[in-house]
Amino acid sequence: MVPLAGAAAAAAAAAVAATATASAGGAPEAGKGMGLGSARAHSLAVAGVQWAQLQLGSLSQGQQQPSPALPSAHLPAALLRLIRANTGHRRQKKHPKKQELTATGSALAASPDAVAQYLCRDPSKTGVLQGSPTVLAGPQVEQRRLHSSPGAPRHTPTQCSELCAAQPLPSDPARQRETSVPSPGRDRDRSFTTAATAAAHASAAKPSRRDVKGHSSGIRATDSSSSSSSISPEAPSPLHACLLRYGITDLAAFSAPRHLALNQEAVSSNVEPQLAELAAEGLRPKQVARLMRAQNSPLPCSYADVFLPNLQLMRQIVAYTDHRPHSKAPHLTAAGKVLATTPANAAKYLSRDPSKVQQLLQWLEGVLGVGLEQLAGCLDLCYALTISAAAVSAVCSMLKQQQVPAEQVAHILLAHPTLFGHRPETVSARLAVLQQHLGLEHAAALQVAMGQPTLINIKLESSLPPLLRFLDGYMGEEGAGCRLVRAQPSLGTLTAEAAEHSVGRLAARGYSQQRAQGMISKQPILLRLNLDSALQQQKLRWIETRAPWPFEAFLEDPRAIIASTRRLAARLALLGVCGLQPGATPGALARQSDASFMAALRQRLAAQGGELPWASWAEWEEVWLGTEEGREWGFPPLKD
Numbered sequence: 001m002v003p004l005a006g007a008a009a010a011a012a013a014a015a016v017a018a019t020a021t022a023s024a025g026g027a028p029e030a031g032k033g034m035g036l037g038s039a040r041a042h043s044l045a046v047a048g049v050q051w052a053q054l055q056l057g058s059l060s061q062g063q064q065q066p067s068p069a070l071p072s073a074h075l076p077a078a079l080l081r082l083i084r085a086n087t088g089h090r091r092q093k094k095h096p097k098k099q100e101l102t103a104t105g106s107a108l109a110a111s112p113d114a115v116a117q118y119l120c121r122d123p124s125k126t127g128v129l130q131g132s133p134t135v136l137a138g139p140q141v142e143q144r145r146l147h148s149s150p151g152a153p154r155h156t157p158t159q160c161s162e163l164c165a166a167q168p169l170p171s172d173p174a175r176q177r178e179t180s181v182p183s184p185g186r187d188r189d190r191s192f193t194t195a196a197t198a199a200a201h202a203s204a205a206k207p208s209r210r211d212v213k214g215h216s217s218g219i220r221a222t223d224s225s226s227s228s229s230s231i232s233p234e235a236p237s238p239l240h241a242c243l244l245r246y247g248i249t250d251l252a253a254f255s256a257p258r259h260l261a262l263n264q265e266a267v268s269s270n271v272e273p274q275l276a277e278l279a280a281e282g283l284r285p286k287q288v289a290r291l292m293r294a295q296n297s298p299l300p301c302s303y304a305d306v307f308l309p310n311l312q313l314m315r316q317i318v319a320y321t322d323h324r325p326h327s328k329a330p331h332l333t334a335a336g337k338v339l340a341t342t343p344a345n346a347a348k349y350l351s352r353d354p355s356k357v358q359q360l361l362q363w364l365e366g367v368l369g370v371g372l373e374q375l376a377g378c379l380d381l382c383y384a385l386t387i388s389a390a391a392v393s394a395v396c397s398m399l400k401q402q403q404v405p406a407e408q409v410a411h412i413l414l415a416h417p418t419l420f421g422h423r424p425e426t427v428s429a430r431l432a433v434l435q436q437h438l439g440l441e442h443a444a445a446l447q448v449a450m451g452q453p454t455l456i457n458i459k460l461e462s463s464l465p466p467l468l469r470f471l472d473g474y475m476g477e478e479g480a481g482c483r484l485v486r487a488q489p490s491l492g493t494l495t496a497e498a499a500e501h502s503v504g505r506l507a508a509r510g511y512s513q514q515r516a517q518g519m520i521s522k523q524p525i526l527l528r529l530n531l532d533s534a535l536q537q538q539k540l541r542w543i544e545t546r547a548p549w550p551f552e553a554f555l556e557d558p559r560a561i562i563a564s565t566r567r568l569a570a571r572l573a574l575l576g577v578c579g580l581q582p583g584a585t586p587g588a589l590a591r592q593s594d595a596s597f598m599a600a601l602r603q604r605l606a607a608q609g610g611e612l613p614w615a616s617w618a619e620w621e622e623v624w625l626g627t628e629e630g631r632e633w634g635f636p637p638l639k640d
Contacts, residue, residue, distance in 0.1 A: 100457035238267040239299075246275045253293045258300065266300075273303040277311055282329065283337030292337060294347035301351045309354040313385075314338065320376035324622075329629035338381055345382035352386060363389040367396065368410040370515055377414055384417035391420060398424040402446055416453035426456075433460040434492075437468060438482055452489040463495050469498040471527075475517055476505060487525035498530075505531045509551075525550045525558045534637040542633055546572070549586050556585070563590035569633040570624050571597060578612070594618075 079334075213553065227352045237246070239262050240251045248254075262271065267360040278288045292299055298307050315333045323334035332340065339346040349357075364370040377382045392413070399409050413420060419427070434445040435456065449455050471481030485491045491499075506516045506526070520526050530536060542549055542565050558566070571589045575582050578601065582589070594617035602612050614620040 005163075013110055015629075043320075083535055102191070111375035126464055134503075217302040238262065239243055239271060240265040242267050242272050242275065243289075246279060246288065248289045248292075249285075252287055253289065254299075262300065270301065270303040270307070272308050277308070278336075278339070281339065283336050284342055287340045287343065290352075291343040291347050294344045296344075296351050297345060298351040302561060306354060309334070310350050310352060310357065310385075311359065313354075314349075314381075317372050317376050317381065321372045324625065326635050327625070342380060342382050345380065345386060347383045348386045357387065360385065360387065360389045360392065363393060364413075368395070368406060368413065370410050371415065374410070374414065378417060379415055380417050384413070387417065387420050394424050395420045395422065397425060398427060404446070405448060408450060412450065412453050416457070418457045419453045422456060430456050430460045433464060437464050438492075440486075445613065448486075448489045452492070454487065454493050458493055460492070464492060467492070467494055467499060470499055473512075474499075475520070484520070484524045484527070488527075491524055491527055494527065499527050501527055502527050502531075519555060523555070523558045526555065529561060530535040531599065535565070538633070538637055541567075542569060546633075547586065548572075548582055553585050557587040557590070559590040566634045568623055569629065572630060573624055573627075574601070574620055578605060578610070622631040 065258055235241070236251075237260050239254060239259055243251060258260060275288060278291065301307055318334035318338060321334055323337070326332055346542070375381060377386065396409055400406070431442070431445050432448055434440060434448060435442060438445070438448070440448065468481035468485070472478055475481070504517055509514070511519070531540065540551070543549070543554065544570065566590050568586065572582060580601070598612070598617050605612055614623070625634045
């Protein structure tokens with residue numbers, strides 16, 4: 001008997017030689033000018049498979065011969081189309097010592113005898129080349145659906161690993177065609193479609209060069225009478241057809257097996273009503289697609305039992321808000337705005353068990369006194385509704401042990417609900433980081449964290465030390481970073497890279513390092529100023545085109561630089577309507593509350609014998625938002 005290593009090496013050399021001959025253009029057509037064994041080695045080499053990979057199978061021992069009804073060159077491609085169509089749906093976990101082994105390689109390694117037997121089987125009994133490649137639903141496609149051979153010899157794991165050192169195969173046009181077969185033992189209406197097929201339907205991709213010029217290794221493309229060229233694309237899957245009706249064209253994002261396993265009944269009863277509800281809330285097709293393709297997509301969820309109850313609760317909560325439609329998205333409702341703002345969290349909430357949501361609501365109202373009206377003010381409502389009651393209870397208990405009042409806990413929950421998604425041990429560990437690197441006592445560190453809960457949401461242990469080192473170096477003073485963060489705790493959420501970017505943008509606007517150091521010492525919040533953000537770009541345009549103050553005046557007053565463009569523009573416009581001049585700095589527009597600003601305005605008008613036509617700031621703002629200026633500056637830029 002030829003040793004295993006020697007046999008594999010000899011077979012590999014033969015396959016390489018066959019491939020080289022084909023590349024030179026001198027290869028005869030498979031199955032005609034060469035022996036059957038050479039043709040098999042040549043076809044396997046063209047397909048990217050070494051004949052040594054099947055050397056251990058019963059075929060190599062001469063037990064059977066391939067069916068004469070099928071050219072030998074088609075055998076490996078037919079086999080691998082079938083196996084790859086199934087194994088492409090699997091999540092391949094790489095073996096630490098077999099990183100090169102693909103999902104198809106694992107399938108071949110699992111049953112070499114069945115692979116060899118399949119090569120010898122009559123293709124008319126398998127149907128692989130009589131149409132599209134069959135995508136089998138069962139997880140054990142190689143052992144259970146291929147031709148089994150109980151009497152064939154078994155091999156050791158070492159032999160299997162040598163057998164299946166699979167190399168990547170060139171793409172096969174036949175794999176890009178859609179297939180739909182009944183899954184044995186399951187719903188006969190369920191369709192299984194390859195992801196490549198869906199992407200091809202969605203993008204209408206051009207034919208590949210291989211369809212016209214053949215394989216890169218020299219094998220000519222099959223003629224028009226071949227089975228692969230006679231296959232016609234089938235209709236899109238039920239899910240894809242439904243998505244297209246609602247204007248969602250990025251079908252490649254919905255071509256995973258879990259998407260394409262949805263049959264017509266599931267799409268009609270669950271998916272289509274979900275899309276209709278989201279469209280009714282004013283979400284655009286891109287926003288709907290972003291929500292539906294999230295990790296916790298509600299697509300497979302029941303519309304009546306899961307999606308609709310959660311959406312109705314969302315509508316009840318946002319009914320307590322003062323919703324003002326966006327000028328560029330007037331059809332977006334209050335609930336639609338919440339869903340579109342945080343699509344990932346929205347998808348997780350809409351797919352959550354409604355009974356768990358009710359448990360959370362009961363706990364919040366019973367322990368913290370937070371009801372639906374209070375939840376309407378939550379800054380991240382979807383995330384808050386996805387936290388489990390047990391998680392909120394654990395963090396709340398830990399904070400109460402730290403003598404944090406229940407009212408403050410409730411405030412933190414509404415302002416920073418992500419804090420309650422952490423384990424109590426994580427919260428305690430990050431408090432310890434604040435103590436260590438900022439030189440604070442435990443009570444002081446707790447006070448800083450409760451005033452800026454976002455410090456707990458980041459990995460302080462890895463981000464805070466580099467930030468402090470950068471600030472020390474930039475400011476040219478040891479301990480400067482610690483001093484700045486203690487003065488402005490929100491700086492602790494920055495990374496060193498973000499702080500460096502901020503000072504770089506100041507330098508790009510002509511500020512020297514010495515001048516920037518002086519500004520940062522007075523206003524540490526400038527380090528958080530991201531002049532490249534959409535909101536700051538909008539404010540810069542307003543300052544340059546409408547504001548009577550230069551940009552430097554805003555940098556000198558932190559409230560002015562962080563105030564919303566709507567507040568600044570609306571107040572400046574009201575002063576103009578009343579015929580009053582603004583102050584020397586923009587600080588007065590930003591610092592005063594709405595009531596204080598209106599009271600001061602009435603006093604100035606009364607001194608001149610005038611009267612303010614609007615009773616409240618809300619009345620004036622509503623009028624202003626209806627003007628061209630209000631539509632331009634009163635709303636934040638929309639995200640794509």
